[in-house]
Amino acid sequence: MNEVKSFKAWQELLTQQEALLLFVKTDHCSVCEGLYPQVERLTEQYPFPFFYVNVAKVPEMAGQLSLFTAPVVLLFRQGKETARFARFVPLEQLQKRLDELKEACG
Template sequence: MKQIGSFKEWLKIIEQNQELLLFVKTDNCSVCDGLYPQVEDLHAMYPIPFYKVNVAEVPEIAGQLSLFTAPVVLLFTNGKEYARFARFVQMEELKRRLGELVERGIKIERID
């Protein structure tokens, strides 16, 4: 997963990627530390960019995305939030939604 270091960087990323996953964590969060490897493992299975951000380092992103807890996994398509998973993420549901996002992207590519 690529690390996001600033809100300005996030704005470029969301503009440049049709679909993406954003993993949001914070400092001293054992749930974040436990979930991260599970989400990171999914990257090999889904052909979309995966990014991570620590809201303790980039607090503007928490305000702009209305994030009130951590961890949060966000899926985006066409610059808009597609799905949100907060705190205790059900991995099967995340996989299902990632599959939908990939299928949607493939359909869009075929139309273009």
């Protein structure tokens, strides 16, 4: 997964990618650290990129995306959010939504 280092970079990604996943984490978050490798393992199964952002380093992202907790997994298609999973992410449901996104992208 590639890191998003600024809100401006994030805005550019949204216009450049047809679909993507964004994993949102923060400092000192044990749930984030436990979930990250599980989500990262899914990258090989999907044709669109996965990104992550640490909102402690890019706080503007939390405000712009209305993020109130971490971790959060967001799916986007054509610049619009299509799914949001927060705090405790059920991997089975996440994979189902990723499969739907993959189908929608062709």
